[in-house]
Amino acid sequence: IREMTAGTARPIIFPLSNPTARIEATPEDLINWSAGKAIVATGSPFSPVQYNGQSYPIAQCNNSYIFPGMGLGILASRASRVTDGMLMAAAIALSESVASIENANSHTDSSEPGLLPPLDDIRKVSKGIALAVGLQAQDDGVAVKTSLGALQEKIEQTFWKPCYHPVKQQS
Numbered sequence: 001i002r003e004m005t006a007g008t009a010r011p012i013i014f015p016l017s018n019p020t021a022r023i024e025a026t027p028e029d030l031i032n033w034s035a036g037k038a039i040v041a042t043g044s045p046f047s048p049v050q051y052n053g054q055s056y057p058i059a060q061c062n063n064s065y066i067f068p069g070m071g072l073g074i075l076a077s078r079a080s081r082v083t084d085g086m087l088m089a090a091a092i093a094l095s096e097s098v099a100s101i102e103n104a105n106s107h108t109d110s111s112e113p114g115l116l117p118p119l120d121d122i123r124k125v126s127k128g129i130a131l132a133v134g135l136q137a138q139d140d141g142v143a144v145k146t147s148l149g150a151l152q153e154k155i156e157q158t159f160w161k162p163c164y165h166p167v168k169q170q171s
Contacts (some may be wrong), residue, residue: 001025001033009037014061016043027058041115059115064122066090069129076154077134077143086136093132097125123159130155 004011011034015024023042030038031049040049041061049056070090074082097117117125134151137143146154 001030001038005034005037010039011037012039014041016041016061018043020044020046027056031056039115060119061116064119065094065116065125066129068122069093069126070133072126072130072155072158073133073137076130076151076158077137077146079134079137079143081142083136083140083142085140086133086142089132089136090129093129094125097121097128127155127159130159 001011001013004013013025013030013034015026015030017023020042023044025033027040027042027046028049028051030040031051036051036054036056040056041059043060043062045060046058048058070082070086073079073086073090079086094116098115131152134143134155135148138145138151
């Protein structure tokens with residue numbers, strides 16, 4: 001980790017193993033060993049790390065960011081298959097949902113964006129990914145071309161809304 005830090009200003013280190021008992025290195029160790037320079041994301045949730053009086057938020061990096069939007073975009077666009085371009089569009093849309101990578105693991109102001117968007121924003125992020133995936137599916141010729149508005153409307157119609165409807169018992 002120290003060698004990585006010597007070779008780059010902000011080393012990116014993603015110990016993604018699950019469960020946490022099998023993680024390659026803890027976020028606290030990575031922040032300490034890199035003198036607070038490492039951009040860290042893990043496969044499981046971790047609390048922010050305190051280092052030199054600063055707080056370093058730790059991103060949780062897993063498929064919950066990409067898969068919902070990917071599936072929604074495929075369904076809404078009625079894509080016949082998944083292309084490399086669609087996967088790339090999903091990744092780019094995710095990266096664009098964070099204002100600035102420069103503030104990854106920001107320790108100066110907790111209101112600054114981190115490496116990944118907060119999971120609280122997953123519904124909005126998923127819709128953005130779905131739109132990017134659907135548009136790319138059209139561009140790649142694996143979905144019928146529609147207008148932007150029509151695709152957005154189909155995404156809204158297809159989007160799962162977790163609610164229970166009243167059930168009436170009949171005797």
